[in-house]
Amino acid sequence: MRLEKCWFCSSTIYPGHGIQFVRNDAKIFRFCRSKCHKNFKMKRNPRKVKWTKAYRRLHGKDMTQDSTFEFERKRNRPERYDRNLAENTLKAIKKIDKVRVDREARHHAMRMKGKKAMERKEAAKELEQSIHMVKAPAALQQEASLTLPKIKVKVSQEQSQENRMEE
């Protein structure tokens, strides 16, 4: 059993899922679901579609360089079965997974580090630049010119029954 990666979105394809397209030069394109297959048929470039892994890696959204990725890799040479080795591997998978998740969280935190300060700075700037547009409620009451004058509008009287009949 081999878990393949989707050609478009790079997600894992479990056995029995998805569709694969074999081009005449024998290159195999595997897709995890019809969404990816359709996008391929539309000739979309996965690097330009925002939800794909390729885009996120290219634009620095995800962690790209890490030693934990080395373990999840396609190996063309089959490993000779060894019970102890398999056991150790299963143990290591959990540990590696934990390390990777932690590092990804750190990467995200680093990426978002300056965001709050930036937002606050922008809010302060806006306040400073456009405070003159805001008037205090007390000032509005005193100065009549600041508010729109109230205009009385006449509501037309309802027509009598006879007139309507004539029409």
Add this chain to the structure above:
Amino acid sequence: MAASSASKLFRAGRSLLGGLKDPNGSIGMSKDLPRSYLFSQQQRTFIQMRTNLKVVDNSGAKRVMCIQALKGKRGARLGDMIVASVKEAQPGGKVKKGQVVYGVVVRAAMQRGRSDGSEIKFDDNAVVLVNKQGEPIGTRVFGPVPHELRKKKHVKILSLAEHIA
């Protein structure tokens, strides 16, 4: 898969970008896919009477037209046998134009379910000419063929094939 990985947990990592080449190697995608794009835009269907198929062996025929599917009510699919008439042939080949031949569909643009539940489809409709007993007429097979042919007892075609998908 990750069998040898346990001891290498904290080994310094090589750049991952090299390993990611496969899903990302798509800059030239729009350039080298125009034909398959056109193919996939229409609904592909069964190989039925009057379907033209490419012949991908060296029997001498270049194009055949299906005149009967030997399996299935609605037509033949990937791996099925058909009866076909030779429409184009190279001079000096084993088969002549107008001859009625048997063939195995080795590539079909219509998707076909695999035993594990996934699906497979190809670029075009292609056939390998065989005799009535199912032995190939030619001695070479070009392009990829599916491994399902083994199940259909066409092992000879599989062994002649360049690529097995």
